[in-house]
Amino acid sequence: MTILKHLYILITGGPYKTLFFKRKNITGLEYNFGSSWWTLTHSCVEWMLDYLERHEEVLDFFDNSICPDESLFQSLFMKTPYTNTRENIKVYLDWTGENRHPKTLTINDYDTLMNSDFLIARKFDEKIDGEIINKLESKLKMK
Known part of the structure; x- marks a missing residue:
């Protein structure tokens, strides 16, 4: 199943581009990518969870991405009110x-x-x- 999912994602758009088609961004988020090893404040995580609860299409969209852990939260973070509170990663x-x-x-x-x-x-x-x-x-x- 994993091979079929990755093949489907590759053909239909990866996180935002593909071999054959450009995937339409239905999330309202600007794509951002980065490491999945980072820390977030409790209030930032609450903001993200609330946003995802109100925007189910975001999870549906990233569910069909190859590395959502390296793009979903990074994209969400850049939309939060905490964007300018970044510090060096620990x-x-x-x-x-x-x-x-x-x-x-x-x-x-x-x-x-x-x-x-x-x-x-x-x-x-x-x-x-x-x-x-x-x-x-x-x-x-x-x-």
Whole structure:
């Protein structure tokens, strides 16, 4: 089913463009794209949920997108009254990984993480290095 959905989306418009057709924007939102790793205030999330409740066509539209997590909330955020309250993201990413993906963090990155002011870090893989995950979990339990 996933392959068919992606094929349908590719042919009929992706988030906004396609191989064959231009997809009509029925959402009233300007398209914005970005990372799905970010933080939002409670009031901003409430605004977004209220907007989506009143505009069901937005969810229907983005349901037929390949990466809605990298466009739906970014597009919504730019419509909120909080647009001008942006701050630098508090996500630790090491872009020295391969294939344009963040590096998988290991125990060698522990001190860097602990001495930073980041709230979120990515990415981890217990098959590559479970020690850093265990050490971070232990540190969190101590708080």
